[in-house]
Amino acid sequence: GAVVSQHPSRVICKSGTSVKIECRSLDFQATTMFWYRQFPKKSLMLMATSNEGSKATYEQGVEKDKFLINHASLTLSTLTVTSAHPEDSSFYICSASPLSVDTEAFFGQGTRLTVV
Amino acid sequence: AQSVTQLDSQVPVFEEAPVELRCNYSSSVSVYLFWYVQYPNQGLQLLLKYLSGSTLVKGINGFEAEFNKSQTSFHLRKPSVHISDTAEYFCAVSVSGSSASKIIFGSGTRLSIRP
Numbered sequence: 659g660a661v662v663s664q665h666p667s668r669v670i671c672k673s674g675t676s677v678k679i680e681c682r683s684l685d686f687q688a689t690t691m692f693w694y695r696q697f698p699k700k701s702l703m704l705m706a707t708s709n710e711g712s713k714a715t716y717e718q719g720v721e722k723d724k725f726l727i728n729h730a731s732l733t734l735s736t737l738t739v740t741s742a743h744p745e746d747s748s749f750y751i752c753s754a755s756p757l758s759v760d761t762e763a764f765f766g767q768g769t770r771l772t773v774v
Numbered sequence: 775a776q777s778v779t780q781l782d783s784q785v786p787v788f789e790e791a792p793v794e795l796r797c798n799y800s801s802s803v804s805v806y807l808f809w810y811v812q813y814p815n816q817g818l819q820l821l822l823k824y825l826s827g828s829t830l831v832k833g834i835n836g837f838e839a840e841f842n843k844s845q846t847s848f849h850l851r852k853p854s855v856h857i858s859d860t861a862e863y864f865c866a867v868s869v870s871g872s873s874a875s876k877i878i879f880g881s882g883t884r885l886s887i888r889p
Contacts, residue, residue, distance in 0.1 A: 692876060694879075699884075701882045702879045703879075761806065762820060762823060765818040766817055767817040770815065
């Protein structure tokens, strides 16, 4: 089956620094990837749609300058949390679907970000 | 716009008892429906999905769900649960209706199994 890998799985950073999270489709190409955020004991909220070769599409209420998304290739999307603050601490998950089989989204294992 | 409602935030069940996790959706177009499971500090695993055809969908780990268009429901069931089924369960709907890639999730139901 299709595999989506996220890195790192856990990261702790200091307030004010930036953190980059990678999402890779290991055995398929994806023109579109999605980034979700999950607060403790809450559901997954769609943050943005990452589009290969063009700007990401952000959901309402998500700061695009805060959460920078780059989709430079058909197998890699990155989410950079800029000038991180403790309130950015969360579980971030990406997903992607193969171009030829779009009847299922495959999720990465998630990245737990803790800002101290 | 599509939305998903999971009516129960928590469902406690005794081991080997049956369970039903409720899910209702709203959409003005045809959609794909999904159930995902999330174990603590892990990503999501697809349990089952409804795309079209038979309204009774069987998934992994003995789970099944029934699509009911008239009631706009997609309830998840298992006839006999195990301790290992303790997890968070999310019902989800695809946004575009013709692609599963962009998904909106319900609020989740925490299933806790008592011995």
